[in-house]
Amino acid sequence: MAQISLTFPDGNSRDYDAGITPADVAASISNSLAKKAISATVNGEHHDLQWPIEGDASIAIHTLKDDDQALELIRHDCAHIMARAVQEIWPDVKVTIGPVRDNGWFYDFDREEPFTPEDLGAIEAKMKEIINARDAVRTEVWDREKVRAHYEASGEPYKVELLDRIPGDEPIRMYWHGEWMDLCRGPHLQHTGQVPADAFKLMSVAAAYWLGDNTRPMLQRIYGVAFKNRDDLKKHLNFLEEAAKRDHRRLGREMDLFHMQEEAPGQVFWHPNGWTVYTELQDYMRRKQRAGGYVEVNTPQLVNRRLWEESGHWEKYQEHMFIVEVDEDHAREKAVNAMKPMNCPCHVQIFNQGLKSYRDLPLRMAEFGSCARYEPSGALHGIMRVRGFTQDDGHIFCREDQIEEETAIYIDYLTSVYQDLGFPEFRVKFSDRPETRAGSDEVWDKAEEALLKATRAAGIEPEMNPGEGAFYGPKLEFVLTDAIGRDWQCGTHQVDFVLPERLDATYIAEDGAKHRPVMLHRACLGSFERFIGILIEEHSGKLPFWLAPRQVVVASIVSEADDFVHEVVDALKAAGVRAEADIRNEKINFKVREHSVGKVPAILAIGRQEVENRTVTLRRLGEKQTSVVPLDEVVQSLAAEAIAPDLR
RNA sequence: GCUGCUGUAGCUCAGGGGUAGAGCACUCCCUUGGUAAGGGAGAGGUCCGGAGUUCAAAUCUCCGCAGCAGCACCA
Numbered sequence: 001m002a003q004i005s006l007t008f009p010d011g012n013s014r015d016y017d018a019g020i021t022p023a024d025v026a027a028s029i030s031n032s033l034a035k036k037a038i039s040a041t042v043n044g045e046h047h048d049l050q051w052p053i054e055g056d057a058s059i060a061i062h063t064l065k066d067d068d069q070a071l072e073l074i075r076h077d078c079a080h081i082m083a084r085a086v087q088e089i090w091p092d093v094k095v096t097i098g099p100v101r102d103n104g105w106f107y108d109f110d111r112e113e114p115f116t117p118e119d120l121g122a123i124e125a126k127m128k129e130i131i132n133a134r135d136a137v138r139t140e141v142w143d144r145e146k147v148r149a150h151y152e153a154s155g156e157p158y159k160v161e162l163l164d165r166i167p168g169d170e171p172i173r174m175y176w177h178g179e180w181m182d183l184c185r186g187p188h189l190q191h192t193g194q195v196p197a198d199a200f201k202l203m204s205v206a207a208a209y210w211l212g213d214n215t216r217p218m219l220q221r222i223y224g225v226a227f228k229n230r231d232d233l234k235k236h237l238n239f240l241e242e243a244a245k246r247d248h249r250r251l252g253r254e255m256d257l258f259h260m261q262e263e264a265p266g267q268v269f270w271h272p273n274g275w276t277v278y279t280e281l282q283d284y285m286r287r288k289q290r291a292g293g294y295v296e297v298n299t300p301q302l303v304n305r306r307l308w309e310e311s312g313h314w315e316k317y318q319e320h321m322f323i324v325e326v327d328e329d330h331a332r333e334k335a336v337n338a339m340k341p342m343n344c345p346c347h348v349q350i351f352n353q354g355l356k357s358y359r360d361l362p363l364r365m366a367e368f369g370s371c372a373r374y375e376p377s378g379a380l381h382g383i384m385r386v387r388g389f390t391q392d393d394g395h396i397f398c399r400e401d402q403i404e405e406e407t408a409i410y411i412d413y414l415t416s417v418y419q420d421l422g423f424p425e426f427r428v429k430f431s432d433r434p435e436t437r438a439g440s441d442e443v444w445d446k447a448e449e450a451l452l453k454a455t456r457a458a459g460i461e462p463e464m465n466p467g468e469g470a471f472y473g474p475k476l477e478f479v480l481t482d483a484i485g486r487d488w489q490c491g492t493h494q495v496d497f498v499l500p501e502r503l504d505a506t507y508i509a510e511d512g513a514k515h516r517p518v519m520l521h522r523a524c525l526g527s528f529e530r531f532i533g534i535l536i537e538e539h540s541g542k543l544p545f546w547l548a549p550r551q552v553v554v555a556s557i558v559s560e561a562d563d564f565v566h567e568v569v570d571a572l573k574a575a576g577v578r579a580e581a582d583i584r585n586e587k588i589n590f591k592v593r594e595h596s597v598g599k600v601p602a603i604l605a606i607g608r609q610e611v612e613n614r615t616v617t618l619r620r621l622g623e624k625q626t627s628v629v630p631l632d633e634v635v636q637s638l639a640a641e642a643i644a645p646d647l648r
Numbered sequence: 649g650c651u652g653c654u655g656u657a658g659c660u661c662a663g664g665g666g667u668a669g670a671g672c673a674c675u676c677c678c679u680u681g682g683u684a685a686g687g688g689a690g691a692g693g694u695c696c697g698g699a700g701u702u703c704a705a706a707u708c709u710c711c712g713c714a715g716c717a718g719c720a721c722c723a
Contacts, residue, residue, distance in 0.1 A: 114652055116652095117653095205651095205718085206651070206718030208720085214719080214721085253659075254659090260715095262713065312723095373722080373723085378720080378721085379721060380715090385722075470723055472723080557681070558682090560680080585681095590681095593685055595684095607682055
């Protein structure tokens with residue numbers, strides 16, 4: 001038999017017979033390693049222990065100590081064990097796919113009846129039985145036709161379809177967990193007992209379209225999470241509990257920021273506190289925009305359908321637009337208008353007024369543009385995904401050869417805004433041409449290349465997001481995450497060769513002839529609504545001082561202090577701090593608790609001593625200890641803190 | 649939009665075919681208390697909307713609306 005040489009992570013190598021499995025390699029090293037081994041990385045690829053090695057290779061044997069591999073295997077085996085449990089309880093249920101995801105896995109089933117919470121309990125119990133049985137996991141490579149015959153005979157149409165989607169040259173692997181078998185690429189553990197029985201939990205059941213396609217059947221998806229041990233599971237469940245407390249919908253109510261109601265689904269009623277955050281943020285953005293060389297404009301809410309037809313939005317997005325038909329007295333025909341779902345066509349109208357020279361370019365035009373989109377009901381989510389919102393929108397009209405520089409300038413601008421707002425880190429995605437799009441392939445080639453080049457020149461290597469671009473051009477997405485880790489696109493930067501063409505935007509170039517400008521669509525926050533939602537969750541409601549709606553509460557300890565309380569409040573207000581008095585007939589304990597819950601960053605307590613010495617006792621949110629500070633000093637330091645970061 | 653779940657006081661929730669419940673919040677009274685809930689009293693409800701079943705519906709059924717989770721969508 002041929003000999004092969006395997007090289008271990010420590011650099012040593014040993015010779016083995018060709019075709020040896022990692023399990024045998026582990027056994028050749030020590031009995032304990034053979035028992036603890038869960039998988040192996042061979043030539044950089046993660047395989048299970050039964051995978052034969054045919055040639056010289058590098059090899060690393062993994063145990064539960066290797067987090068990445070262990071968690072992947074535990075979760076993947078959980079998916080199989082769960083599918084087996086489901087089919088043991090309900091043999092008629094059809095299985096589909098069950099990938100590892102986030103902190104666990106999901107598995108999609110086709111079953112008439114939806115799973116109930118009680119069902120989940122039963123499945124969990126059955127899974128524990130399977131784990132405790134320590135059933136061996138084994139694998140075989142099967143001939144494609146044998147797999148097809150098997151799944152056709154056992155009535156598993158989804159598996160047959162999956163089989164057909166596997167490229168022709170890939171070997172088809174079947175995996176057994178005990179007697180239960182599934183088509184799978186692997187790798188898997190050695191036996192079911194290697195899954196910790198007390199470190200997984202079935203979380204929820206929800207529906208999902210087969211293959212993510214809304215024209216295909218809906219399946220029942222069960223989500224689970226799994227970890228290496230019970231403590232990690234507990235930590236995760238605890239994290240979710242804590243994250244729920246940071247939910248912007250909950251904090252929005254607790255901090256009295258905003259509310260929403262049935263009569264205006266997907267639209268925000270901003271309360272005084274919330275509107276303070278909003279306007280503070282808007283003032284900041286307005287200053288940043290001016291400093292960034294933008295001119296600010298404002299355009300109509302309600303625009304005749306004609307413009308949307310010209311821009312192409314009517315054709316593509318009519319279903320998602322709020323249509324307003326005006327039947328004026330004596331009018332021969334109805335005027336059909338739409339609430340603007342975005343601002344770009346309106347900005348082109350402003351650009352098109354008068355003749356523009358190449359000297360005017362790049363022309364950076366910004367608007368706090370209120371938009372309305374009829375979002376699908378299921379998409380609405382607090383103030384993060386709404387039907388009425390305001391973008392910090394902007395369009396840069398420029399020459400093709402200015403795209404790269406303008407993109408670099410913009411990325412710089414966005415970075416400084418995100419930095420100021422407490423997001424030094426953010427993710428960038430690059431989305432290229434979608435299937436349905438406007439514009440020729442040559443134009444798309446140009447746009448994609450220019451954008452990508454500029455992004456890389458700015459020192460960013462974006463995540464690729466194939467086919468996700470806008471219909472008129474490729475885009476960069478700047479992504480932030482909410483309390484439980486869901487992605488939200490906030491900023492965006494898009495190259496558009498199409499709209500200037502459709503709306504006939506031109507400028508006079510040096511050659512005296514009309515030329516077509518390129519349009520860069522960009523939003524930094526995205527929408528105020530979404531960004532404030534993210535801000536709330538990111539800071540758990542404890543907004544930076546300059547953004548906090550209620551910055552200081554001055555609380556009396558005894559009523560004799562009331563006059564001085566008002567004096568302190570007045571002094572703070574005069575210095576530009578949002579301060580309010582609390583002279584209610586309540587104990588200081590009560591007041592401290594209430595304003596702490598309300599996320600007020602600074603509480604100043606005033607009792608007899610403070611009145612006498614003209615001091616205040618300052619307590620910062622989240623801190624236990626207090627400090628006694630002279631009035632002048634506290635006014636000065638809090639006033640300094642209230643200044644927005646761009647003005648410091 | 650799709651699947652499932654939910655909708656009872658301002659909030660969080662219990663209850664459940666026949667007088668509507670709690671805690672917190674609110675109002676009033678007592679209390680002037682030194683850093684996360686002082687004590688007492690009171691007021692507060694179209695039980696999401698509509699239809700049906702029933703002697704009787706907040707409760708059961710159906711249809712809507714809204715919210716939640718996931719999927720799909722996101723100019």
